[in-house]
Amino acid sequence: YGSTRPERILAEVKRKATRGDARSVVDTIDQYCRHQEWAMNVGDEKGTILDSIVCEVKPMAMLELGTYCGYSAVRIASLLPPNSRLITMEFNPVFAAIARQVIAWAGVEDKVVLIEGPSGDWIPKMKKEFGLTSFDLVFLDHWKDCYLPDTKLMEECGLLRTGSILVADNVICPGAPDYLEYVRGSPRYESKYFRSHLEYTRVEDGIEKSVFLG
Ligand SMILES: O=C(NC/C=C/[C@H]1O[C@@H](n2cnc3cncnc32)[C@H](O)[C@@H]1O)c1cc([N+](=O)[O-])cc(O)c1O
Numbered sequence: 001y002g003s004t005r006p007e008r009i010l011a012e013v014k015r016k017a018t019r020g021d022a023r024s025v026v027d028t029i030d031q032y033c034r035h036q037e038w039a040m041n042v043g044d045e046k047g048t049i050l051d052s053i054v055c056e057v058k059p060m061a062m063l064e065l066g067t068y069c070g071y072s073a074v075r076i077a078s079l080l081p082p083n084s085r086l087i088t089m090e091f092n093p094v095f096a097a098i099a100r101q102v103i104a105w106a107g108v109e110d111k112v113v114l115i116e117g118p119s120g121d122w123i124p125k126m127k128k129e130f131g132l133t134s135f136d137l138v139f140l141d142h143w144k145d146c147y148l149p150d151t152k153l154m155e156e157c158g159l160l161r162t163g164s165i166l167v168a169d170n171v172i173c174p175g176a177p178d179y180l181e182y183v184r185g186s187p188r189y190e191s192k193y194f195r196s197h198l199e200y201t202r203v204e205d206g207i208e209k210s211v212f213l214g
């Protein structure tokens with residue numbers, strides 16, 4: 001009977017990755033998705049760009065929109081300073097259940113809070129639910145037409161402070177043109193494009209890093 005792609009990715013992690021070793025979970029997923037079946041993880045090439053930004057920012061409070069199988073949650077969590085948290089949102093219960101197991105296998109569950117539900121509903125509740133003032137770093141990797149509305153919602157809910165950084169995957173492929181136009185055109189953002197390739201392919205894609213100026 002047909003398993004889902006995320007279930008096959010989890011099975012591969014349990015078969016090949018070393019329990020408690022986040023790096024081996026990341027490498028196992030990259031190998032599988034490069035050689036067996038493609039999946040929409042940020043991947044190894046764009047992942048190193050994301051890694052460098054996480055290491056530069058050293059966020060105490062980080063948000064990820066769109067957990068999927070948990071690949072980037074594991075990648076990010078393995079680089080977070082002690083006592084910092086990644087909150088990651090996923091509204092598909094099947095994907096959320098897989099991601100929880102991938103995160104646990106990697107041994108980073110104490111750094112990751114996975115919220116199951118739609119970002120649009122949860123963003124307005126973040127401050128109260130988590131005693132947050134603002135996010136130091138946000139990784140956007142969910143539906144591409146949600147990037148802009150969710151960014152505006154985070155602004156309105158006071159979740160961004162002067163210096164908060166937005167990192168958006170796929171700004172070229174599949175593309176997020178309205179988001180790109182907004183962060184590049186707005187005087188409230190200082191935006192920079194990191195050219196790369198769509199995960200596991202030679203197609204151009206890139207990551208946009210945008211600093212909120214307040
Ligand atoms: O479509 C892509 N990503 C969408 C990712 C979507 C993921 O975020 C969740 N989600 C969506 N809105 C949500 C709102 N709230 C919570 N989770 C949400 C979905 O349940 C899914 O797990 C994509 C596509 C390609 N591609 O080459 O086609 C490459 C990529 O790197 C991609 O990221």
Ligand SMILES: [Mg+2]
Binds near residue numbers: 040042169170
């Ligand atoms: Mg992506």
